[in-house]
Each structure stands twice: as structure tokens, then as C-alpha cells.
Amino acid sequence: MMRRLAATLLLAGLPLIAQAGHGLINSFAGIEWLPEPGMTPRDFGWRADCWMEELQVLAASTPEDIVALRQAQAMERLAEAVRLVKDDEASAAQPAIAAYAARLEDIAATMEDIASEARTAARLAFAARLLEAQYIVSTEYLDLPRTARTALAQAVEAARAAYLVQRAPLSRHDQESLFFREEEVRWSWEQAQAADAQGL
Amino acid sequence: MKRGLSRLGRGLLLAGSLLLAGCEQRGAEGPREGSPPGPYRLTLEISPPEPVPGQAAELVFTLTQADSGAPVQDLQIVHERALHTFIVASDFSSFAHLHQEDLAPRPAADAASGVFRFPYVFPAMGTYRILNEFTHRDRSWVKHFEIRTQGAAAGPPPEAAVKLSRTVAVDDFEARLSTSPALPVAGHEAELVLELTRAGQPVNDLELLLGAEVHVAVWRLDGAHFGHTHSYTPEMAAMMRDMAAHPGSHSAAMMIEMMSRPAKLVYPGPVIPIRHTFPEAGIYQLFMQCAPGGEPRVFPFQVEVLPWKEGADVELRSEVPGA
Numbered sequence: 001m002m003r004r005l006a007a008t009l010l011l012a013g014l015p016l017i018a019q020a021g022h023g024l025i026n027s028f029a030g031i032e033w034l035p036e037p038g039m040t041p042r043d044f045g046w047r048a049d050c051w052m053e054e055l056q057v058l059a060a061s062t063p064e065d066i067v068a069l070r071q072a073q074a075m076e077r078l079a080e081a082v083r084l085v086k087d088d089e090a091s092a093a094q095p096a097i098a099a100y101a102a103r104l105e106d107i108a109a110t111m112e113d114i115a116s117e118a119r120t121a122a123r124l125a126f127a128a129r130l131l132e133a134q135y136i137v138s139t140e141y142l143d144l145p146r147t148a149r150t151a152l153a154q155a156v157e158a159a160r161a162a163y164l165v166q167r168a169p170l171s172r173h174d175q176e177s178l179f180f181r182e183e184e185v186r187w188s189w190e191q192a193q194a195a196d197a198q199g200l
Numbered sequence: 201m202k203r204g205l206s207r208l209g210r211g212l213l214l215a216g217s218l219l220l221a222g223c224e225q226r227g228a229e230g231p232r233e234g235s236p237p238g239p240y241r242l243t244l245e246i247s248p249p250e251p252v253p254g255q256a257a258e259l260v261f262t263l264t265q266a267d268s269g270a271p272v273q274d275l276q277i278v279h280e281r282a283l284h285t286f287i288v289a290s291d292f293s294s295f296a297h298l299h300q301e302d303l304a305p306r307p308a309a310d311a312a313s314g315v316f317r318f319p320y321v322f323p324a325m326g327t328y329r330i331l332n333e334f335t336h337r338d339r340s341w342v343k344h345f346e347i348r349t350q351g352a353a354a355g356p357p358p359e360a361a362v363k364l365s366r367t368v369a370v371d372d373f374e375a376r377l378s379t380s381p382a383l384p385v386a387g388h389e390a391e392l393v394l395e396l397t398r399a400g401q402p403v404n405d406l407e408l409l410l411g412a413e414v415h416v417a418v419w420r421l422d423g424a425h426f427g428h429t430h431s432y433t434p435e436m437a438a439m440m441r442d443m444a445a446h447p448g449s450h451s452a453a454m455m456i457e458m459m460s461r462p463a464k465l466v467y468p469g470p471v472i473p474i475r476h477t478f479p480e481a482g483i484y485q486l487f488m489q490c491a492p493g494g495e496p497r498v499f500p501f502q503v504e505v506l507p508w509k510e511g512a513d514v515e516l517r518s519e520v521p522g523a
Contacts, residue, residue, distance in 0.1 A: 028339075029333070029340045029341050029342040030342035030344070031236065032236050033236060086267075139239065140239065142337070143239075143267075173514075174387075177387040179444075183443065188339075191338075
């Protein structure tokens with residue numbers, strides 16, 4: 001747990017290398033991928049690990065800190081779900097997917113506690129992370145076991161719904177800044193669905 | 201309690217930074233691992249491991265699937281190359297855009313094992329950023345390395361000096377950069393217009409360089425926000441118009457196809473329009489590569505990008521026909 005906290009803080013302290021890429025097809029070329037999943041719901045200590053995370057959140061001092069912790073936790077839950085689906089254990093992935101969705105809801109609620117002058121930037125950053133999550137899952141999807149991977153549609157739907165909630169209050173300028181990423185995500189998820197339809 | 205946790209956080213951050221510094225030391229002895237991690241793993245072996253300034257070092261990149269370790273053998277050819285590598289000094293005093301195929305066709309053994317290799321002479325002692333771009337299954341990827349030459353000081357490299365410049369002379373060429381809006385705004389597309397003269401006369405003999413009139417590599421001075429963009433053609437403008445009018449019509453595959461097919465020269469000079477969206481405010485370093493008379497040249501510029509705020513001038517007056 002402490003190692004994870006250290007890793008999260010370490011990542012937060014590193015300079016962001018947010019690379020664009022080759023021309024117009026690069027919105028997600030250099031994004032931070034899923035973390036190593038560590039324990040998953042099939043492990044005995046997973047729930048205790050989740051409770052420890054709740055304690056961390058209780059100890060957090062600002063809404064911004066809570067959002068940062070919850071975002072890191074959400075990506076961990078997503079990584080766990082993808083790992084289990086990779087191992088063809090769709091039902092074991094369900095608690096991780098549910099926990100992922102719950103963390104997104106918690107972030108959305110906490111967002112309203114952020115001071116208004118900082119809220120737009122926080123909202124925009126969260127929206128971008130939600131697009132990345134959808135892109136990551138839809139990219140991984142193509143190489144996952146065909147029967148188990150459909151479980152991840154719930155995670156994508158949770159991210160999509162949370163994204164729309166965050167996007168709605170943004171200014172036109174901020175919404176437009178997300179356009180290419182939205183299009184990439186749309187295309188990427190269509191590819192995943194097409195793979196299902198074609199039995200690939 | 202809250203203050204205590206904050207101190208703990210700072211302590212962990214410091215410990216983590218020291219740990220990271222240690223990792224970098226160990227990394228210098230074996231293959232370096234490109235970041236960020238993801239479904240692909242790109243490693244780099246340099247011979248010698250700490251290159252000597254002024255002497256050729258061999259760079260060997262190996263691209264594998266992160267999960268299976270299988271070599272990636274079927275990269276898409278985008279702008280005439282499979283793996284695009286940019287090497288830039290951290291103070292932006294040198295720049296290179298390299299590919300294995302620049303020297304000779306890629307041997308079948310390298311292609312089978314996901315290997316790309318070429319020599320490079322690090323021109324001076326210091327820290328260098330190496331960026332690699334590749335496209336696989338219609339998705340574009342970037343992997344980043346940081347390399348120190350022999351004798352370079354440990355620790356984060358100093359930030360490059362600010363030298364805002366809109367005109368630059370290289371040999372007998374003069375390159376002028378104008379932008380619309382006059383000062384680009386973060387998050388808003390800007391048009392960058394490169395205008396070239398040679399010995400005072402407009403350049404009209406540009407040739408294609410790797411499938412484009414110009415390649416532009418972009419970094420913010422702190423090394424963040426790498427971008428790679430090209431001349432903005434009427435065909436591209438038409439596609440963007442269509443995309444904006446019909447959300448959902450976009451296909452990444454269509455765009456990659458456009459960049460993969462044999463290119464046609466649209467801008468012989470002296471003016472080349474380029475589009476780029478700078479993601480955040482700051483000073484950005486640009487390297488513009490083009491080939492007047494077929495001879496590649498690099499024109500460096502620095503541009504200031506303003507933060508977005510209500511009422512900012514973001515109007516783009518385009519030089520591109522039909523845009």
C-alpha cells in the first residue's frame with residue numbers, strides 16, 4: 001500500500017511528458033498506460049487493500065487530493081479488471097469493474113467540492129483521463145479472450161457516462177479541445193465492437 | 201494529522217526521486233526501457249553504453265509486444281518509414297530525425313526480430329532526449345528515452361535558454377516564421393507559416409522529404425509536449441472540415457492511409473503552412489525540416505504560446521486554399 005502511495009506521489013512529482021505524435025492520429029500516443037495490477041479480487045487481501053484505500057481518502061486534506069487518490073485507485077481497479085479478463089476470468093473481474101465505477105462516481109461528487117476557480121482545470125483533467133481509460137480498454141480489448149472481454153464493456157460505459165457528466169458544464173472552448181480525443185475514442189471502441197461482431 | 205501526512209508525502213517523494221536516480225544508473229548498464237509503458241516495449245542498447253561526444257555510437261532499438269515478448273514485425277509505414285527517431289540535446293543545441301532505412305534497406309533479420317539500428321554521433325557532452333514514433337494496427341505510439349553522454353553531469357538537465365526567434369539564417373537560406381493567431385493560444389489550433397528565401401530570392405524548388413514538404417518537431421522548453429507535424433494541405437483541410445461537420449466520420453485508418461500513400465508535392469515554396477495545437481502555455485522549441493533543391497535543412501525557432509483565457513485572440517487566418 002505504502003509502495004503504491006509512493007508510486008502515486010512519485011508520478012505526481014515527475015514532469016509530464018505528454019507527447020503528441022505523428023500528425024493527426026496521435027491523441028493518445030504517449031499516454032500513461034494502466035499501472036501494474038498487483039492484487040486482484042481473486043486475491044484474499046484485495047478487499048483489505050480497498051479498505052486501506054478508503055482510509056487514505058479519509059486522511060486526504062483537500063478535494064484535489066481526494067480526486068488524485070481516487071483517479072489512481074480507479075486506474076488500479078481498471079488494471080485489475082483487464083488482468084482478470086486477460087486470464088479469462090470475467091466473473092472475477094466484476095468486483096473490480098464495480099469498484100472502478102464507484103470511484104468514478106466518487107470523483108464526480110468530489111469535483112463539486114473543488115473551489116470554483118480550480119474546478120474547470122480539474123474537470124478537464126478528469127475528462128481527459130476518462131477518455132484515456134476508454135482508449136486503453138478498447139486498445140487492449142482486441143487481444144483479450146473473446147468471451148471474457150465483453151465484461152469490460154461495463155467499464156467503458158461507466159467511463160463514458162462519467163465523461164459526459166464532466167464535459168457538459170465545460171465551456172465551448174474546452175469542449176472543442178477534446179474533439180480529436182473523442183473521435184479517437186469513438187473509432188477505437190468501434191474497432192473493438194467490430195472485432196466482437198466479426199468474432200475476431 | 202494533515203500536516204503530518206503532507207510531510208510524509210514529501211518524504212516519500214524525495215525517497216522516490218532518489219530511487220529513480222538509482223534506477224537510471226542501473227539502466228545505463230543494460231538495455232534502457234522506453235517510457236511510457238504500455239502494450240509495446242521498446243528497448244534501447246547503446247554501444248558504448250555512455251556514448252562519447254564526437255564519436256559514433258550504435259543505437260539498437262528492439263520493439264516487442266509487452267505481454268508476450270514477441271517482436272513486432274508489421275509496423276505500418278508512415279511517411280516512408282517504420283520507426284521515426286528524434287534525438288535532441290536537452291538544451292536544443294542539436295537535433296536529428298533518423299531512421300535505419302536512411303542508410304540502407306532494413307535487413308530481413310532485423311525486421312524479423314523487431315530491431316532497428318543506426319549510428320549516431322552525439323555532438324557534445326550533455327543530456328539528450330530520444331523520441332521514437334511508430335504506428336501499429338492503425339494506432340500511433342511514442343516512446344521516450346533520456347541519455348547522458350560520457351562526462352555529463354547527473355541529475356535533471358538544465359532548462360534550455362529562451363531565445364524567441366521568428367527569423368533564422370542557415371547557410372545562405374533565410375527562414376521566416378509567422379503564426380496565426382500572432383501568438384498561439386494553448387489548446388487552440390494555430391497555423392504556422394514557414395517562408396524561405398535563398399540569397400534574398402524566394403525558394404521555389406522544395407522537394408518532398410519523407411513524404412512531406414516539411415516535418416516539424418516540437419517540444420516545450422522543459423522537454424514536455426513533444427509533437428510531430430507536417431505541411432497542412434488542402435486535402436487535409438477538406439478532411440478536417442468533413443470531420444468537424446460530421447462527428448463520427450473520422451477514421452484513424454483513413455488518416456494513416458493518407459500519410460502512408462506516395463505523397464505529391466503541394467507546396468514548392470516559398471511558403472509552407474503547417475497546423476499545430478500547442479497543448480499548454482509556455483515557450484516551445486520548433487525544428488522545421490525541409491529540402492530546398494532536395495538538400496535537407498533544419499530551421500530552429502522558438503515560439504511563445506499564451507494560456508487560454510476568455511476573450512483571447514484565437515482567430516486563425518489561413519494560407520491554405522479552401523481551409
